[in-house]
Amino acid sequence: MSVSPVKMADAIRVLSMDAVHHAKSGHQGAPMGLADVATVLWTKFLKYDASKPDWADRDRFVLSAGHASMLIYSLLHLTGFKAVTMDQIRNFRQWGSATPGHPEYGHTPGVETTTGPLGQGIATAVGMAMAERSLHARYGDDLVDHRTWVVAGDGCLMEGVSQEAISLAGRLKLSKLTVLFDDNNTTIDGEATISETGDQMLRFKAAGWAVKAVDGHDHGKIAAALRWATRQKVPTMIACKTKISKGAGPKEGDVHGHGYSLFDEEATLARQAMGWPLPPFELPEDIAAAWLKAGRKGGSARRKWDKRLKSHKDGADFTRAVKGDLPTGAFDALQAHIDANIANPVANATRVHSGSALTALTPAIPEMIGGSADLTGSNNTYVKGMVPFDAPDYAGRYVHYGVREHGMAAAMNGMALHGGVIPYSGTFMCFADYSRAAIRLGALMGVRVIHVMTHDSIGLGEDGPTHQPVEHLASLRAMPNLNVYRPADAIEAAECWQSALQHKTTPSIMALSRQKTPVARTASATENLSAKGAYELAAAEGGDAQVTIFASGTEVGVALGARQLLQAGGVPTRVVSTPCWELFEQQSAKYRADTIGKAKVRVAVEAAVKMGWERFIGEDGVFVGMTGFGASAPFERLYKEFGITAEGVAEAAKAKLG
Amino acid sequence: MSVSPVKMADAIRVLSMDAVHHAKSGHQGAPMGLADVATVLWTKFLKYDASKPDWADRDRFVLSAGHASMLIYSLLHLTGFKAVTMDQIRNFRQWGSATPGHPEYGHTPGVETTTGPLGQGIATAVGMAMAERSLHARYGDDLVDHRTWVVAGDGCLMEGVSQEAISLAGRLKLSKLTVLFDDNNTTIDGEATISETGDQMLRFKAAGWAVKAVDGHDHGKIAAALRWATRQKVPTMIACKTKISKGAGPKEGDVHGHGYSLFDEEATLARQAMGWPLPPFELPEDIAAAWLKAGRKGGSARRKWDKRLKSHKDGADFTRAVKGDLPTGAFDALQAHIDANIANPVANATRVHSGSALTALTPAIPEMIGGSADLTGSNNTYVKGMVPFDAPDYAGRYVHYGVREHGMAAAMNGMALHGGVIPYSGTFMCFADYSRAAIRLGALMGVRVIHVMTHDSIGLGEDGPTHQPVEHLASLRAMPNLNVYRPADAIEAAECWQSALQHKTTPSIMALSRQKTPVARTASATENLSAKGAYELAAAEGGDAQVTIFASGTEVGVALGARQLLQAGGVPTRVVSTPCWELFEQQSAKYRADTIGKAKVRVAVEAAVKMGWERFIGEDGVFVGMTGFGASAPFERLYKEFGITAEGVAEAAKAKLG
Structure with a gap:
């Protein structure tokens, strides 16, 4: 019937x-x-x-x-x-x-x-x-x-x-x-x-x-x-x-x-x-x-497919990839890259460091599929040897998404949901505004997608305020289940990539600079310090810290410079790097308290708006950063005009010390 | 030649x-x-x-x-x-x-x-x-x-x-x-x-x-x-x-x-x-x-046009509108609406109150052009008698933008830039994510556009987390030159509309509730209190305030309820309503300090993430709100499950009081 x-x-x-x-x-x-x-x-x-x-x-x-x-x-x-x-x-x-x-x-x-x-x-x-x-x-x-x-x-x-x-x-x-x-x-x-x-x-x-x-x-x-x-x-x-x-x-x-x-x-x-x-x-x-x-x-x-899977020469690898497990040795080359950088530190833009990390990662993790919304050369998302993903065979691993940030972010969600693929992509951080609805959906669903967002501040320079994020870090940090990484140098960039790949159910933002930034980490670490979200990068010398300076990304260099000035003036000063606030929130209360420390004066410096920094510096802390939109000029000039300099930070700290 | x-x-x-x-x-x-x-x-x-x-x-x-x-x-x-x-x-x-x-x-x-x-x-x-x-x-x-x-x-x-x-x-x-x-x-x-x-x-x-x-x-x-x-x-x-x-x-x-x-x-x-x-x-x-x-x-x-303008019967009105000045008596009907509501307060959703304000405003300000991204009935942006803006004569003042939040926000920028028109539009607040790039450009350019964004929290209820903003208030408050209004009742809604219209060079967000919220303001005021950004809504009784509760929008009712519980328990408690943080930042240091007050315990309650509330409650304040995404259920249940209730706030305050 x-x-x-x-x-x-x-x-x-x-x-x-x-x-x-x-x-x-x-x-x-x-x-x-x-x-x-x-x-x-x-x-x-x-x-x-x-x-x-x-x-x-x-x-x-x-x-x-x-x-x-x-x-x-x-x-x-x-x-x-x-x-x-x-x-x-x-x-x-x-x-x-x-x-x-x-x-x-x-x-x-x-x-x-x-x-x-x-x-x-x-x-x-x-x-x-x-x-x-x-x-x-x-x-x-x-x-x-x-x-x-x-x-x-x-x-x-x-x-x-x-x-x-x-x-x-x-x-x-x-x-x-x-x-x-x-x-x-x-x-x-x-x-x-x-x-x-x-x-x-x-x-x-x-x-x-x-x-x-x-x-x-x-x-x-x-x-x-x-x-x-x-x-x-x-x-x-x-x-x-x-x-x-x-x-x-x-x-x-x-x-x-x-x-x-x-x-x-x-x-x-x-x-x-x-x-x-x-x-x-x-x-x-x-x-x-x-x-x-x-x-x-x-x-x-x-059931027939199950049988084919069992007998397939790559069946185990297929199952691993679809489960979302990383291949054995996924981070070996990355570790070698970290070791090489500790031995021979190189100052560069963090987007370049990110590109170097990708050079170590993509051959080891074949399910990584990269791309950019038509800013390949600027985003450093392309690794030499990658072939465009395209008809008829689709064997390539680099997607030319076109100027379609929103479609790109949504497609990445779909790729991650499908499974067997770990997508990452690139655009300028300012254009997170275009893709935000898809970023949010990825956070809500808990998928492993990695949004590379370069040109992450006024450090972008001449392109001006339309292209200079000032509120984007805060607005992305406000989103639940989204890890916003902002590495300071080669080591942190590598660590952030490792952490992002290890988070199977949380999407990541990789906030990266256009401009060169000094080396921050010079000592070898036995663990991924960036994965703790924040950590003491430089201890105070000559006594208990009177000042703690918190910073992320390109401003870690500014903080280290300010520390040098303050130490030279007899003020014991420590620097805490904060590459990922969300991960810091997940640390133990003791670790968090120890990291924030007890210095009389707490200063934060970031080339962005203040919102949210109170969690590090309290209500009365000093914030050196942006209060409005940026401007079009070479980046050195902008940092100077907006007062985001080692001298500015040191002076603000001294004024607060009284 | x-x-x-x-x-x-x-x-x-x-x-x-x-x-x-x-x-x-x-x-x-x-x-x-x-x-x-x-x-x-x-x-x-x-x-x-x-x-x-x-x-x-x-x-x-x-x-x-x-x-x-x-x-x-x-x-x-x-x-x-x-x-x-x-x-x-x-x-x-x-x-x-x-x-x-x-x-x-x-x-x-x-x-x-x-x-x-x-x-x-x-x-x-x-x-x-x-x-x-x-x-x-x-x-x-x-x-x-x-x-x-x-x-x-x-x-x-x-x-x-x-x-x-x-x-x-x-x-x-x-x-x-x-x-x-x-x-x-x-x-x-x-x-x-x-x-x-x-x-x-x-x-x-x-x-x-x-x-x-x-x-x-x-x-x-x-x-x-x-x-x-x-x-x-x-x-x-x-x-x-x-x-x-x-x-x-x-x-x-x-x-x-x-x-x-x-x-x-x-x-x-x-x-x-x-x-x-x-x-x-x-x-x-x-x-x-x-x-x-x-x-x-x-x-x-x-020059010929200049002459025509001089002799045109509506030339002066044209010049006024293009300059961006409001017509004489623009707010007369609104003031009458406020007075009527003081005399006879009505509890309702703030989106309904916003609609009532628009009913008073749009006849008085002919250059206001409304619309919605296909959520007219939900956004309360349509005022009875309005005709769709459409070919061939375009005399209508209501735009059916379709499901095009981004295009709508950008078109509003264009209308304001052109001059002679004050555009406002509607969508759900969650979809600010779609239009954010255009909202930002409006803020950067300094244009008077008003984004009505209803369903501004988990109070949206059954539609669930995809439609429930939790981070949107913070992410919008992070943006320079954008006034984010979140009125608590009919009076504040009217005041916020007045303030938004008076800000010629700052775009506004009107964050409004789907659900009914109790009357907050019952006393007449000689000035627009919402335009101060934050103000003491209810004073402590029976001694100096031991607790101050800060809240915006629908949570002002929660705060007032908590105050009642605390006062009944002998704890002098005041409530500060914070309808627009950006305007509060522009008040004198004394006004800000007085408004924040000196109560031992400071609590904030908002059905959203904490980010930014530190400016009111300090590092050690108590925050009652959301820590992650919402869920699909009737709104009363959601508020209870997420602990955003008068009882929850009162208990948190008492626990902190010790």
């Missing part, structure tokens, strides 16, 4: 409606409209095994329109993903449930990425499709051969990041990526045309995609379109013409039915319209069985 | 080359490539009068490719803008010069907007074109009839914000907007095709623009294309096929000639190739004269 696919889709519609109605919050419109497309995809095309949500060779399904979360929760429940029981559906949007308002990666098995902030899903999916091709190049068809499917709405496509994503995907000819556009002409404020009259199909075509439109409620035509997509040599976009709230009887197609809007009576009418026989949160047995069967369909392919 | 237009263009090329060579920094490639297009535009089409850079009815010229700053400095110098002398050209990128690395609004007369962060110029220009249409609707052809011209490069068009800008402009049919695309297939990393193979003309066409390609070095064809542009009914994009570094002899067309790359010998060869007779920073007399003549050409139109 076969079950009607439309009835299977109705199951999604009814669950979505019931959950939203029960929570009195959320969106039923999009899940109901998308139910047919999702049913065809999840019963006939998507490669997955509901009993193994983490099967490495599964297709990735990304619900970019994250507010339609009941679509994926319905699918996960219906196909038998254990975590999403009917109780969880009933607890939609409640404290502690597996069914939060928007899908959250790491919270609900089967959810591939956190979505909700529009456009992020599609941009993240591009990274997943890139990672798939990269792993395919490394391990071959036998282990890696899957697709990435994205469901995106009008809102996703209006967000600028979607353009960065689709133009990058088009450039890279990511043919295993398909976007299903929920073309329902509806946004929260009403018909989409009140704010968007562009031709989305033409737009994707302009970006090098193959495009097709389809009736999003005709299962046969949907299937034909999905089949078509799997045969293209470029990424594909299918505009699925749907009615929002499909099946909701009198409310079907209602542009004001985006969010919670089927109240008691409407929900009853919708049930009647669909001819749905059961009360809320109950499913007809035959429909439930048909869905569970679909959820198990991929099991046989998955 | 007529001067060859190509020679006039060569003057731009040579000046650009010389300035970059002298500074040993900057970009000559794009200015040299664009010289022909710019020459045709500035000698034949652009409406301006070099002697009156602030003529209100001038055409706006936006150099979105801001790194090509020597293009505009050359043009300003050649056409006779007084500020840009040859000395200033010689001082390109030096401290204090009128010729910083990237063009800066307010710094160099003739520069219409600060550019450099790519894509911002084109998105800002959309706002200028919107403002032009709005003022045209208010004042008519006689006073307002000008165009906006944008020069954008490959990088600008790769940035996602450009898509938001062009789709919005296409939707609004902004026919007086023209983008000149410097189609030179060059980015910093090499040929643009290494990262972009999209068809830009097709993309603009998909967004509803009219498009045309032209040889960017053929003056006749350029002129024909510009003429064509002025006749279209939709925005226009002209792909100008150019060679980077045009005229540089052997280096012409060199994809590695983007930045400073014509060194001594190359500069000499370029001079030879152009047949340029003079040493650096000198101009042939005939060419200089021809350029100065072009710069004066608009004088007669400008």
Whole structure:
């Protein structure tokens, strides 16, 4: 006895409606409209095994329109993903449930990425499709051969990041990526045309995609379109013409039915319209069985793949990479680089030191994939010998992301989520503002991505205030679960890279200088001092410290210079380097207290705003830094004009000492 | 004797080359490539009068490719803008010069907007074109009839914000907007095709623009294309096929000639190739004269316009609006609203209170133009009776920006820069991350734009952590010249709106709650207390304060509740409301010290991260707030789970009291 696919889709519609109605919050419109497309995809095309949500060779399904979360929760429940029981559906949007308002990666098995902030899903999916091709190049068809499917709405496509994503995907000819556009002409404020009259199909075509439109409620035509997509040599976009709230009887197609809007009576009418026989949160047995069967369909392919993995010559390495473990000896060359620098210290810009660290790391860690948003030479993210990541073989490890900071950061999230790849990228620190929404999502999801951000202060010089971060360190340090590293020299740069790579569930910012900075660390250390977040770099001489100077990055040199002046004037002064505040917060209370110390005067110097420095210098400490935007001039002049000099720091300390 | 237009263009090329060579920094490639297009535009089409850079009815010229700053400095110098002398050209990128690395609004007369962060110029220009249409609707052809011209490069068009800008402009049919695309297939990393193979003309066409390609070095064809542009009914994009570094002899067309790359010998060869007779920073007399003549050409139109302004019935109002002065009685209705609320306080969400303030303000201030990024009902930015801003007459005052937070913020900058308009807009606070680059540019330029950002904490509830700001207050407070308002109730909301409107050169964030919050202010005040940034809302009773609780917005209610508990337990406790930290910093030292007070225990409560609160509570103060991301659940539950309650605050204070 076969079950009607439309009835299977109705199951999604009814669950979505019931959950939203029960929570009195959320969106039923999009899940109901998308139910047919999702049913065809999840019963006939998507490669997955509901009993193994983490099967490495599964297709990735990304619900970019994250507010339609009941679509994926319905699918996960219906196909038998254990975590999403009917109780969880009933607890939609409640404290502690597996069914939060928007899908959250790491919270609900089967959810591939956190979505909700529009456009992020599609941009993240591009990274997943890139990672798939990269792993395919490394391990071959036998282990890696899957697709990435994205469901995106009008809102996703209006967000600028979607353009960065689709133009990058088009450039890279990511043919295993398909976007299903929920073309329902509806946004929260009403018909989409009140704010968007562009031709989305033409737009994707302009970006090098193959495009097709389809009736999003005709299962046969949907299937034909999905089949078509799997045969293209470029990424594909299918505009699925749907009615929002499909099946909701009198409310079907209602542009004001985006969010919670089927109240008691409407929900009853919708049930009647669909001819749905059961009360809320109950499913007809035959429909439930048909869905569970679909959820198990991929099991046989998955088991065959398991066997191939076992017998594959690189199977163990594949498993290691996908687990996120680093290769044996990952840091050997880096340690040699540190030792060489202790023996023979070299002053340079910290971006150059970072480049040297990458030179030691990338050959040892083949899953590292670098790139830059068109600032390769400035970011020092390219290591000699790297080949561009590109069609047709995708064996390269350097991505030319183009001037697309936001799309780049989101793609990195997708690569890390996919697994088997450790992405790092580069841009100027000021442009963290462009990618911040994606940086945040990475922090929320807890993925290992490393954002190299050079030109991290007024030290950038002539390009002027538009390119000079002053508030960016503070604004990034304010973000939970993000490690902001600001190394002072070659040793700290190497240590920070090591620490960033060792943090599997925390993204990192590598704040690096354009300008040369003096050598700070000259003594060998048995442990990674930067990984402690802050540490005493120079002790006071000639008595207990009267002054402690705290600094990070390029200002560590300024602090050391000030210490020299103060010591010369008979003031015992110590310097604490603070390469990563977040890691310092994680140290023991004793270590923190000892590091901060008891000097009468505490001074901080950073070519940035003060916000947050109170944790080191207290309420009454002296801060030498920026109070407003920078200016365009050679950097030496800027440091002098803004008073961020060894002399300035020493004088401020002396004034405070009295 | 007529001067060859190509020679006039060569003057731009040579000046650009010389300035970059002298500074040993900057970009000559794009200015040299664009010289022909710019020459045709500035000698034949652009409406301006070099002697009156602030003529209100001038055409706006936006150099979105801001790194090509020597293009505009050359043009300003050649056409006779007084500020840009040859000395200033010689001082390109030096401290204090009128010729910083990237063009800066307010710094160099003739520069219409600060550019450099790519894509911002084109998105800002959309706002200028919107403002032009709005003022045209208010004042008519006689006073307002000008165009906006944008020069954008490959990088600008790769940035996602450009898509938001062009789709919005296409939707609004902004026919007086023209983008000149410097189609030179060059980015910093090499040929643009290494990262972009999209068809830009097709993309603009998909967004509803009219498009045309032209040889960017053929003056006749350029002129024909510009003429064509002025006749279209939709925005226009002209792909100008150019060679980077045009005229540089052997280096012409060199994809590695983007930045400073014509060194001594190359500069000499370029001079030879152009047949340029003079040493650096000198101009042939005939060419200089021809350029100065072009710069004066608009004088007669400008003088006629001056006359029309004088005799226009709304001339005085036009002048007032363009100056940025508010109308007489701008705040009368708002004051009545405040008085009514003192007499009859109503508890509600602060977004609702903000909406009420807008209801009082928008009829009194006709230059206020509202809008939302598709969250109108949630942001309470729409005032009953407002009509959408749209073609053909553009008389409406409410912009349906679509899901384009970044484009919206940039367009607001453009509207404010254009003048005569005070833009405000709405989105969820979390999505400040999307628009941050434009918010920053507004702060750097000092423009009056007001970003309404509702759903400003975990109080958003069920939508969960993707939509719950926790670090956004800190990250926005870190930005120079940005006032972050977070009102606690109806009175503070009204006061904050008044203060925001009174700050002509500082953009504002209005952080507002989704959830209802209790009445905080019940007494009448003779002055705007919120404009002081922080003030004592409730004094201690029964003795000197032992505890001071600092709070903003929705947590002021929590603080008042805690005070009640503490007072009931015999602990004299005062509450300080902190609606705008930036304004508090501007008060006298005495006012600040008095407001912070001398209570033994200082507590801060905010449903956000701690960063920055030390300025109120010191190093040892108690902070009750968030330490990580939020969660999906009804807001009452979240406040309880995260311990942000009156009981929690009172207990923390008592524990600290000992």
